[in-house]
Amino acid sequence: MLQLRDLTRRFGDITAVDGVSFDVSDGQLTGFVGGNGAGKTTTMRMVMGVLARDEGTILWNGAPVTVHDQRRFGYMPEERGLYPKQPVLDQLAYLGELHGMTGRDARRSIMEQLERFGLADRAKDRVEKLSLGNQQRVQIIAALIAEPAALILDEPFSGLDPDAVDSMTDILREHTVRGIPVLFSSHQLDLVQRLCDRLTIMARGRVVASGTVSELQAGGPTRYKLTLGG
Numbered sequence: 001m002l003q004l005r006d007l008t009r010r011f012g013d014i015t016a017v018d019g020v021s022f023d024v025s026d027g028q029l030t031g032f033v034g035g036n037g038a039g040k041t042t043t044m045r046m047v048m049g050v051l052a053r054d055e056g057t058i059l060w061n062g063a064p065v066t067v068h069d070q071r072r073f074g075y076m077p078e079e080r081g082l083y084p085k086q087p088v089l090d091q092l093a094y095l096g097e098l099h100g101m102t103g104r105d106a107r108r109s110i111m112e113q114l115e116r117f118g119l120a121d122r123a124k125d126r127v128e129k130l131s132l133g134n135q136q137r138v139q140i141i142a143a144l145i146a147e148p149a150a151l152i153l154d155e156p157f158s159g160l161d162p163d164a165v166d167s168m169t170d171i172l173r174e175h176t177v178r179g180i181p182v183l184f185s186s187h188q189l190d191l192v193q194r195l196c197d198r199l200t201i202m203a204r205g206r207v208v209a210s211g212t213v214s215e216l217q218a219g220g221p222t223r224y225k226l227t228l229g230g
């Protein structure tokens with residue numbers, strides 16, 4: 001279980017994340033919603049340790065998160081970071097190696113994921129040959145290959161066609177069934193409401209609502225409209 005407590009990050013005069021606290025529980029799909037500039041990406045970067053925090057604590061299973069823990073989290077960053085010239089399979093094998101996955105088993109598991117996303121026949125193509133939607137799928141696979149202990153996904157659904165959204169949803173659900181916590185950000189409130197167990201809504205660096213979908217719906221739809229302004 002991930003617990004964010006009073007996370008704060010400033011950039012000069014801007015307080016991008018201002019005392020953010022919420023939980024991402026084991027086996028639950030937690031949606032992270034907010035308008036442009038609300039502070040979602042900055043929060044996720046702090047959870048992953050790619051950005052230092054000014055204040056606050058991140059707990060993993062009750063203890064302060066360590067770099068070792070963070071390495072076990074699957075992460076899909078907002079900036080997609082694939083090497084365009086590298087073949088898809090080699091790119092994923094390289095990313096797998098960073099998580100300690102080597103050899104034939106690693107390649108087999110990557111091929112299984114490529115098959116699930118309908119990309120097995122593209123394994124030898126260079127990343128740049130793939131459509132943006134397919135590059136997005138490769139990026140998702142990159143977050144999934146090393147049997148992550150948690151999943152932190154920044155806008156995983158953006159640019160995906162409805163079929164890919166469905167297969168992505170199935171895969172996220174499988175991970176929650178295995179008991180791991182999953183946090184993903186999105187601008188699409190309707191999608192988040194449909195998919196998630198819980199959601200956290202951010203605006204201007206702060207959490208403005210957090211709870212189960214039905215709890216928040218009981219608060220009334222105007223609240224969403226209000227808060228999604230960013």
Ligand code: ATP
Pocket residue numbers: 011014015016034035036037038039040041042043078
């Ligand atoms: P989006 O959905 O548009 O990605 P977001 O909710 O992920 O938005 P962030 O990207 O976390 O929001 O940005 C929060 C605020 O912090 C914005 O005002 C942004 O301009 C600012 N910000 C983020 N990163 C930096 C940075 N490296 N330097 C300066 N300001 C930054």
